[in-house]
Amino acid sequence: MNETKKTPAKILITSGPTRQYLDPVRYLTNASSGRMGSSLAEAALKRGHDVVIVSGPVAVDYPSGAEVIPVVTTDDMLRVANEVFPSCDGAIGAAAPCDYKPLHVSDQKLSKTGRPLQLDLVETPDVIAVLGESKRDDQWVVGFALETDDRRFRATVKLQKKHCDLMVSNGPEAIDASDNHVELLDPAGSVIETISGDKPHVADRLIHHIHNRLILR
């Protein structure tokens, strides 16, 4: 714990889903709407921080005070996040990057043949883990873990593996919903706060803790 008390801080927020194309038409993705990322940006801006959002394709409107950099794939998101992170004080991984991609991507639309199709998928890089690993001593990283089972345990394992300073644990019902129910975990796996409500409320409480524990540390 040093006494930087660096405020306003510059915060990188990853947001929304990413897409991994099989061919020019079909892709793998998830229903992440960007709403949690947008609410976090709004809450951070309200406290006077600067915000850069690296976002996959979404329909949500981000606050006009934030800089938004649009990306499509997980590799794009990682590349841009890596470029932006060195100039930031911390990062919040609110995105749900597609974590598998087709090994082969077809230039042409695959024609239906009437037969099954075997698709070989490989893992994409983990954006927040890469930022967590590369962070300087004066930087912090907050991750999100979306699990269907053993949530708290798996979220704590992810926190440690990804070198995060805090981890937000939630479930699949958070995706594309207006409300959320999360647990904010510290590096020891202890629950700092359980937060329920609409995403602006949840974001407000999360930014409150990030402000007190990581920005004003």
Place this chain on the structure above:
Amino acid sequence: MNETKKTPAKILITSGPTRQYLDPVRYLTNASSGRMGSSLAEAALKRGHDVVIVSGPVAVDYPSGAEVIPVVTTDDMLRVANEVFPSCDGAIGAAAPCDYKPLHVSDQKLSKTGRPLQLDLVETPDVIAVLGESKRDDQWVVGFALETDDRRFRATVKLQKKHCDLMVSNGPEAIDASDNHVELLDPAGSVIETISGDKPHVADRLIHHIHNRLILR
């Protein structure tokens, strides 16, 4: 050619993408926005027809004069379209239903293992082909063919295979775009009209031909 001159007609429009989930979070889809379906509905309503839209998950606003039935998967879209079609005079397949689905769907979010993942995909039913095959003599079906190569040839093959009365041929650049460039083909594979412009204009011309050739036949 009989002389039904049935107007106003009741038109079923399929619209938007569908989703095929691998697990509670990840799914296969495409970027179809529902804008072409929405523009077709608007153009048909303007001519006094009744419209039922069966739509996958989209952010677009459909015209308030249309009945909208939301669906998620291709099987859902087919089931609802089959229920609605008997009471309609015709159907327009503006949707881009996901045409492959995972053979196995996991109840739990698949955990990353660090190893490649082999996904077995099987074809989903072809919604417009099923409607084309089941249509009565007094019903008509208009399909859309989205191809990257040999567009006109492949669209004509699809028209015949799917028992369509007209086929709209376009390319992947139509997806999630405000403009479109299409060829309207008759059952012999002849180009009735090449139409370029924003989707409301393209929809207007398509409904013009559908009105004259299929509704007032």
